[in-house]
Amino acid sequence: MWKKNKIALLLTLLLIAAVTWIIVKETQKPKNGYVLISEVYNGFEMKKEMEKKFLLVKNSREKILDSLELELKILGARIQKENEKNPATIAEFTTRRDEYVERKKTYEEDNNALSQKYDKEILAQLNQYVKNYGEENKYAYIFGSDGNGSLMYANEGDNITKEVIIYINNKYKGE
Amino acid sequence: MKKKFPFYFLSILLFSCSGNGHKSDALAGNGKLSADGSNADLMLNENTPVLDAAAYVRWMQDPENGLKKEKKIDELTFSVQYKTPEYVTCMELRGRPCTDSVLRKNIGELKDMQYYDLKILLNDGSSELLKYKNTSPQQYNDRVNYFAFGMQNDLALVDGNDTLRCDLYHYERAYDVTPSATMLLGFIKKSNNDKNDKTLIFYDRTFNKGMLKFKFAATGLYNKPKLKTL
Numbered sequence: 001m002w003k004k005n006k007i008a009l010l011l012t013l014l015l016i017a018a019v020t021w022i023i024v025k026e027t028q029k030p031k032n033g034y035v036l037i038s039e040v041y042n043g044f045e046m047k048k049e050m051e052k053k054f055l056l057v058k059n060s061r062e063k064i065l066d067s068l069e070l071e072l073k074i075l076g077a078r079i080q081k082e083n084e085k086n087p088a089t090i091a092e093f094t095t096r097r098d099e100y101v102e103r104k105k106t107y108e109e110d111n112n113a114l115s116q117k118y119d120k121e122i123l124a125q126l127n128q129y130v131k132n133y134g135e136e137n138k139y140a141y142i143f144g145s146d147g148n149g150s151l152m153y154a155n156e157g158d159n160i161t162k163e164v165i166i167y168i169n170n171k172y173k174g175e
Numbered sequence: 176m177k178k179k180f181p182f183y184f185l186s187i188l189l190f191s192c193s194g195n196g197h198k199s200d201a202l203a204g205n206g207k208l209s210a211d212g213s214n215a216d217l218m219l220n221e222n223t224p225v226l227d228a229a230a231y232v233r234w235m236q237d238p239e240n241g242l243k244k245e246k247k248i249d250e251l252t253f254s255v256q257y258k259t260p261e262y263v264t265c266m267e268l269r270g271r272p273c274t275d276s277v278l279r280k281n282i283g284e285l286k287d288m289q290y291y292d293l294k295i296l297l298n299d300g301s302s303e304l305l306k307y308k309n310t311s312p313q314q315y316n317d318r319v320n321y322f323a324f325g326m327q328n329d330l331a332l333v334d335g336n337d338t339l340r341c342d343l344y345h346y347e348r349a350y351d352v353t354p355s356a357t358m359l360l361g362f363i364k365k366s367n368n369d370k371n372d373k374t375l376i377f378y379d380r381t382f383n384k385g386m387l388k389f390k391f392a393a394t395g396l397y398n399k400p401k402l403k404t405l
Binding site: 050118121174 | 385
């Protein structure tokens with residue numbers, strides 16, 4: 001009787017050990033996941049904030065350009081309407097037109113530079129937080145899908161876009 | 176008797192579970208703030224640990240306790256240390272024991288402001304922080320000027336519903352000694368300010384990391400230990 005029990009006990013222990021080993025192996029297995037890059041980028045709070053900031057600057061520059069353009073149009077209309085040959089008015093028109101063209105060019109360059117600067121800042125933090133997510137959750141790889149064919153197929157169950165967005169936004173908020 | 180055993184066992188189990196429930200609620204309550212703070216006060220006074228200077232500093236500098244926040248972005252680590260008057264006192268005393276009179280004097284002097292240290296560290300420690308990816312002597316000078324004067328305008332503290340500007344700012348220049356820069360920051364203190372979440376916002380213009388936020392939850396701020404004095 002005792003011998004039978006002993007064998008049963010031994011078998012049970014072996015079974016427990018095997019199950020534990022399988023569970024440990026499974027949990028330690030590096031995971032893979034993928035994110036939809038555009039969704040992560042657009043869902044990132046920092047991107048939304050910087051976009052607002054950028055639009056604020058861009059719009060105020062456009063307002064200045066609009067005012068200059070209006071002044072130019074009025075001046076041009078005056079020259080045409082009155083058939084004015086006053087060299088002073090023509091000189092003023094030329095100066096203002098040059099100023100408008102110069103400013104427009106400068107603002108366009110500044111807008112591009114600002115947009116690139118903000119993009120660089122956003123990507124620096126975004127990449128770091130995704131890396132942190134991967135490390136904390138023991139991912140071997142997190143792939144980025146942007147629809148250009150770099151990731152042709154992935155199981156929907158490995159889509160971690162939502163989790164990553166929540167994580168990176170909490171990180172950005174400093175929590 | 177045998178038939179009644181499961182009933183007794185179940186009763187004891189249920190009773191012990193409900194007892195534990197109360198206990199854990201009470202412990203959890205320690206971390207929560209009531210609307211007026213009175214209940215939290217009561218819990219805090221009962222359970223607040225009292226630490227000596229070295230242990231107090233260690234506790235404050237442990238990111239697990241929520242009063243030191245760190246963000247590693249690429250090659251740089253940005254960290255913010257919230258500083259209580261007790262912490263400032265300990266750092267000033269540099270390991271010497273703290274007397275009650277010194278602590279009271281310091282609390283009196285520091286009570287109108289809230290203090291933070293912002294530290295930017297170059298992770299690989301290869302050079303002086305301001306020389307990192309520096310392209311010209313002029314850029315280095317611009318960085319020194321910005322760190323000494325301009326950065327103050329790129330700092331703000333969101334304290335509850337208020338956004339506070341940085342009123343006190345001091346840049347501790349380390350030259351080539353350490354690959355880091357430390358800025359001492361002071362913001363005006365609103366009443367009951369330990370009951371609000373606080374977020375320190377820093378816009379990094381120098382290294383292109385952008386807007387960095389460091390949030391200090393009210394629970395962490397409120398459940399600080401006490402400093403043991405002589």
